[in-house]
Amino acid sequence: MAEIFARNLVHLRNRLGLTQEKLAVELGFTRASIDAYEGDRATPPYAKLKTFARVLGKSVQELTDEKLWESDLQEADMNEDLALPDLPLFAELNPENMANSEAWLNQIAIVAQSRLQDFVAGEFDPYADEAARISMPIYDKGQYLAFESGTDFPLPKSFLIGLKVEKTEAIEDGEICLLIDKKGQAYYRKVYNQSRERGVFVLTPMVSGLASQDLAVHEIHGIWQVKAFLSYTMPQFKTDKSRAQALVQELQEEIRRLS
The missing domain is CATH 2.10.109.10 (Umud Fragment, subunit A)
Structure with missing residues (x-):
């Protein structure tokens, strides 16, 4: 749980364009505590997790259990x-x-x-x-x-x-x-x-x-x-349908030419 929260915290802070110091001000915490949480050297108590959830726009469960850095990239559909x-x-x-x-x-x-x-x-x-x-x-x-x-x-x-x-x-x-x-x-x-x-x-x-x-x-x-x-991540490539259709058409024309 702690490792997932640490990575989610880094991901969400960067996505919002906030430095550790700015996020600390928003939360009412110290920059040192933010650094400790992001470095997986400390785990915030539940009361602080609720504060994180409110400021970052996520639920406590999402912050601690879900790999948001992966799901956000999938939603962005970067390869398309x-x-x-x-x-x-x-x-x-x-x-x-x-x-x-x-x-x-x-x-x-x-x-x-x-x-x-x-x-x-x-x-x-x-x-x-x-x-x-x-x-x-x-x-x-x-x-x-x-x-x-x-x-x-x-x-x-x-x-x-x-x-x-x-x-x-x-x-x-x-x-x-x-x-x-x-x-x-x-x-x-x-x-x-x-x-x-x-x-x-x-x-x-x-x-x-x-x-x-x-x-x-x-x-x-x-x-x-x-x-x-x-x-450590392999890219997921999507099939280019337009290119595939063009290849099929070229093949059909070649078959007609040879027959």
Whole structure:
């Protein structure tokens, strides 16, 4: 129950566009308690669960028993409206380095959704030895991190492999990036660079139900180019009926031509 509630809390807070601090104000709780609940390090008593249910628009049973992060994605029917991200499951390999086993498995630190605010505040160092890591075959030089995906990524239970952008003016229009603002909110978006003209980046969502928005340069903590992703979720593809009908028609015409 506690693990389901923790994931539901992260999911619903992100869907509402709230930081841990803002949600804490809405609930009348402390940010530390929200962080503990999201990190599955504490379980709220029933009285607090009722408060969560009222503010988040769900029942106590839904919050504690149902995997809302999965059902919401199914209701959105993402595979009908959206294409999967045009990213490799693994970053492009450099054949010259294939023989070097040390280069082949790079250790990339993980930043969980529940640690984003601590990461921005400097209270969590993902490069420290105790941070969790995953191995990936990446050869480009630079600072990589693996960010736990939020609800603005098409596949749940994923990690986005990001390369730190050192010069924001170098970002080209249409690049897929993960941006983190100074409040600890993460945005997986297609980016259009208007930093010189207007001092903002225009962020276009990759999933339905979210609007495009401007994010001011001075509000950004960091930007990572998303180079690859790892996912525990297999996409569910739908049959393209129009394409199937066209193939049937082509086959029928070919049969008539040969008969």
